[in-house]
Each structure stands twice: as C-alpha cells, then as structure tokens.
Amino acid sequence: MPPSLQKPFHAITRRRANCLGALVLGIATGSLGGQTPPQPEAPPRMEETSPGVYQLGKMRLDKKARTLSFPAAVNMDEGAVEYLLVSPHGCAHESLLTTEVRPSDIHFAMLLLGAKGAPTANKPDKQPQAAPQLDFESLKNAPKPEGDGIQISVRWQQEGSPKTTPVEDWLFHLETEKAMPRGPWIYSGSYLSGQTFAAEAEGNLAAVVLNPAALINNPRTGNTDDRVWLVHKDAVPKKGTPVELTLTLSAPRR
Numbered sequence: 001m002p003p004s005l006q007k008p009f010h011a012i013t014r015r016r017a018n019c020l021g022a023l024v025l026g027i028a029t030g031s032l033g034g035q036t037p038p039q040p041e042a043p044p045r046m047e048e049t050s051p052g053v054y055q056l057g058k059m060r061l062d063k064k065a066r067t068l069s070f071p072a073a074v075n076m077d078e079g080a081v082e083y084l085l086v087s088p089h090g091c092a093h094e095s096l097l098t099t100e101v102r103p104s105d106i107h108f109a110m111l112l113l114g115a116k117g118a119p120t121a122n123k124p125d126k127q128p129q130a131a132p133q134l135d136f137e138s139l140k141n142a143p144k145p146e147g148d149g150i151q152i153s154v155r156w157q158q159e160g161s162p163k164t165t166p167v168e169d170w171l172f173h174l175e176t177e178k179a180m181p182r183g184p185w186i187y188s189g190s191y192l193s194g195q196t197f198a199a200e201a202e203g204n205l206a207a208v209v210l211n212p213a214a215l216i217n218n219p220r221t222g223n224t225d226d227r228v229w230l231v232h233k234d235a236v237p238k239k240g241t242p243v244e245l246t247l248t249l250s251a252p253r254r
Contacts, residue, residue: 043108058101061109066249068109072099072154074241078233082209082226084152084167084216085245090203096170096231097154097245103190103199103215106247110187110215113249117189118146145210145217149184149250152206152216156243165235167245171208172232173222179232184250186217216247 044057054061059070072085075098083095092098155164168180185206190199190213198213199205206216209226222228237243 044105046112056109057105059105059109061112063113066113066251067246068106068113068249069244069246070099070101070106072097072101072243072245074156074237074239074243076231077236077239078231080227081171081229081231082207083204083211083214084171084206084208084218086205087203090205095204096167096208096236097243099205099245103203103205104197106205107189107197107199107215110189110247110249114252115148115150115187115189115249117148117187118191145186145188145219145223147186147188147217150187150216151248151250152185153246153248154243155246156237156241158237170232170236172230174228174230175222179235180229181220184219186219187215187247187249188212188217190215 044059046061047055049055049060052063054063059068061068075086075092075095079094081094081096083091085097085099086092086095087103088098088100090098152167153164154167154170155162157163166182168182171180172178173180190197192198193201199215202211202213204211204214207214208218208223208229210217210223217223
C-alpha cells in the first residue's frame with residue numbers, strides 16, 4: 001500500500017472500532033452515536049395509486065415490477081466506505097448514501113413484495129439474542145450472507161436531465177482499481193435482538209462490508225475487508241444530491 005494511503009486507513013480502522021463499539025452499546029441502550037433512533041410506530045398507510053402500485057409514506061411499491069423506491073441523498077462524494085445506505089443515526093461517516101425512511105418500514109414493504117430474508121429469519125432459536133461482536137477476526141471468518149437477491153439502482157437529476165445507474169457504479173475497489181462489479185445484493189432482512197429490530201436500532205440499512213444487522217449485504221469478494229471500498233468519485237454526484245433508490249426483488253425460484 002502506498003505510504004500516502006496508510007494513514008487514512010489507520011484512521012479508518014479507528015473509526016470502525018469506534019462505530020462498532022457505539023453500535024453494540026446502542027443495541028443495549030437504544031441510543032447510537034449520540035442520537036436516539038426513532039421510536040417504534042405503526043407502518044405507513046398504504047394507498048393504491050394505480051393498479052398494483054402503492055404509496056407507503058415516502059415509499060412507492062410496484063407489485064408487478066417487484067420494486068420498492070424511496071428517497072435518499074448522496075452522503076459522501078469521496079473517501080472510504082463500509083456502508084451503502086444508513087439512517088441519519090447510523091454510521092453516516094462511512095456511508096455513501098443516507099435516507100430518512102425507517103429500516104422497519106423498508107422491511108415491511110419488502111415483505112409485502114414477497115422477500116423472505118435469510119432462511120433463519122423466522123426461526124427464533126437461530127436468531128442472535130444480543131448484538132454480535134463485529135471485529136476484524138469475525139469479519140474474516142464471516143459466513144456468506146443468505147437471503148433474497150435484489151438489484152439496486154439509483155436515479156438523480158444531472159444538469160436538468162434524469163440519470164439512472166446501478167449503484168455499484170458509485171463504488172470503487174482499491175485493489176482492482178475498478179468499479180464494484182454489477183450484480184445482485186442480498187436482502188438478508190436483519191434480525192431481532194430481544195424485542196429490538198437490529199437494523200432499526202443501528203440505522204445501518206445496506207452494508208458493503210458484512211454486517212448481520214443490516215437489511216442488505218454485499219455478496220462480492222472483498223465484503224469482509226474494510227480497507228478496499230471507496231466512493232467512485234469520478235462517477236458519483238456531489239454530496240447532498242437528492243436521489244431515488246430502487247430495490248428490485250429477484251423473481252422467486254421455481
């Protein structure tokens with residue numbers, strides 16, 4: 001690794017340790033990163049706006065297309081990332097995107113589309129009863145994420161014209177010096193820690209580096225290494241740009 005990059009990655013290591021410590025504490029106390037996660041409330045009202053298309057709060061669900069769309073914003077336009085998408089109270093200092101839409105509402109909508117998450121999601125004896133300790137050793141030996149395949153695309157306005165691209169184009173792998181390979185992500189669906197929905201408590205919705213509490217995980221090679229993923233600064237619009245994120249659930253296997 002070039003000397004010019006060593007110091008930033010040492011800082012990344014410290015930030016990850018600090019964030020992980022805050023997350024474990026936050027699961028136990030209900031407060032993360034100095035911010036309190038939103039309190040549980042009923043799912044948003046569902047209104048059919050056209051045949052098979054529903055509005056749920058800020059989300060749009062299309063049952064035929066098997067898509068869920070909702071607003072987000074570019075949170076980083078350069079630097080190292082471990083998350084694709086977080087809530088404001090999540091690890092926003094290392095996430096490409098943020099959204100105000102609640103993780104529990106996204107999960108509710110994905111269940112309506114037919115997502116099942118990981119095969120153990122509905123087996124209480126298989127669910128963690130406390131926040132898992134995410135450290136470098138556990139990441140190195142982490143099992144492959146399980147769940148439903150989804151495609152993730154992002155839409156935004158550029159000089160007055162709408163643009164759409166797979167979100168992988170906005171991420172860059174340091175060692176290959178290429179954009180993240182296009183392809184599906186895994187809708188793993190998070191888990192319950194006691195009576196707490198882990199994705200809601202952490203505020204971490206989509207993880208580039210594996211996190212079992214996230215709703216969505218990255219299945220690609222390098223998903224256990226927190227040193228190699230960067231924002232693709234030549235592709236991503238400037239920080240603060242509003243975007244629409246669309247999750248497309250893969251057709252069920254026959």
